[in-house]
Amino acid sequence: MTPVLRKVPNSSGQQRLIFFHHAGGNGAQYFPSLKPLISKYEIYCMDLPGRFFRSNEDAFTNMQDLTKALAAQILQLDTKPTFLLGHSFGALVAYTLAWELVNNPAAQLKALGLSALKAPIVDRSQGYATMATLSDEALVLEIEKFEALPEVVKREPTILKFTLKALREDFTIMASFKNTHSHEKLAVPSLILGGDSDPQVTEQDLEKWSTLVDTRNKPLMFTGHHFYLFSHFEKAVSNLATLEN
Template sequence: MTTASGNATGHSSPRVPRAGGAGRWLRPVAAAPNARARLICFPHAGGSAGFFFPLLKSLPGTVEAYAVQYPGRQDRLAEPCLTSVDELVDAACEVLRQEPAMPLVLFGHSMGASVAFEVARRRERSGAGSPLGLVVSGRRAPSLRRAETVHQRDDEGLIAEIRRLNGTDDALLDDPEVRRMFLPALRADYRAIETYRMAPGPPLRCPLSVFVGDADPRVSVAEAEAWREHADGEVSLQVFSGGHFYLSDRPQEFSDRLSAELTRLCGPVTGSR
C-alpha cells in the first residue's frame, strides 16, 4: 500500500536500484534515453522515494528523474536514521559527487525543500556547479524561524501532527505494526527539520521556483514568498489549491506545472512522457 506520506509502509519502485551507495540513495523514477538534465527529488519528513512515483508522469522527454531514499525506511529500515539536515546534505552531496556529470534540477517538498536548498548552496560554494534550478514546495523560507517541538512529543503527539496534515490514511495511523515501522524515521526527520538553522551565506545564483498550497497549515503564501530573499536570480511563485499535500491531491496538475518549470529551466524539448 502507498500512503501520501510515503512512509515505511509504502511500496518501493519495481525498478532495481543501481549498485553501490548511489543505488541506496537514488531511486530511478523516470527514464530519458536522451537525457540532457537530471531531476533529483527530496521527500518530506517521514517520506520516502516512493512518494514521487505517481507524481512525475509528464516530465519533459530529456529530463530523467531520481528520488532520494533516506535511511531508516522501506528497504533501508535497518539503517540508522539521520537526525540533522547537515547529515542529510553531507550524504546527498557525496552521492551526487560520485554520479556521472549532468546538469541538475533539485526539487524538495517540505523538509526536502530545506535539504535541496542546502545541497544547492553547498554545490555552488564548493565549485561542483550551480544547479539549473531549485524547486521548493510546501516550506517557508529558511530565514523565517519558528519554535517547533513536534519531535519531542510522544508517539500520539507525532500521530496527531500527521493527521493534521492529512498526509496518511487514518487506517494506517491506527495500525500498531505500521506505526512501529515509520515512527522512528518520522521522529528523526522532525528533529532534523525543527533543529535546522540556515547558516549565513550568499544567495543562490540559480533560478528558484516556489510551490505552495493555499490552505497549507504549515506555511502561508507570504512565508513561501519570502524565499525571494534567498536567490539572486529569477524567482517564481506558484500557488496551488490545497493543503500541505496538495501535490498528492492534484497529481496531474502538479506534474504538468513541474514539467513546465523543467522545460523553462532546461530548455525546450520534443514531447513528454
C-alpha cells in the same frame, strides 16, 4: 558511501531531476506522480537509511551530514544539467544541498524548486525538536494539521510505527539545521511553490524566500492543501525547467 538517492526505474533524459520528499515520507511514494516525466529526465529521489525497508541501517540525525552525503553521491554521477525540487522537509534539504553544490561546476546545478515550506529566516529548531519528542498520539495530531494520514497507516500498527519513526528522524534533522547563509542570497534560479489551501504555509510565507534565493517570479500557487504536489508534479517541473539560465 551510504546511498541516499534512488533512481526512478526507466527514467532517462539529457537533464537530471532530483526530488526530496516530505517529512516521514519516501521517494517511492512519488513514483506514480513522476511517471509522466521519466522519458524527459533522469530522475532520482531521496532514499534515506533508517526507515521502512532500510530500518536496519543508521539514520541521519544532522542536516550537514545528510547534505554532504547527497552532494557526494550526486558528484559521482555523470555530468548532466541538474534540477533540485524539494517538498516541505525536502525543501529544507534541497536548499541546504544547493549551497553545497552551487560553486562546483561539475554539479551543473541549473535551478532549485522549493515547495510548501516557510522560508528559514527565523530559527525554528526548537519547534522541530519538540515535534521529534512527541508521543505517538500527539505527533499524529500535529501531522494531521497539515493533512490526514491515510487510514491504512493509522489502522496498521506496523506501518504507523515505521511512519512515526521516519517523521521523528526527519524532524531531528530539521532541528539540526542552522541557516549560516541567512544574510546572503543563493545564486541559483529558484521557483517557490505551494498549495493555495495549505493550512500551514501561506503564499505570504512563501514570498519570504525572495530574501534567501534568486526568485524570478512570485510563488507559483496550485489548487490543493499541503500535499498538492502529488496532483501537479508535471506542471511544477515544467515551470522549474524554464528557469534554467
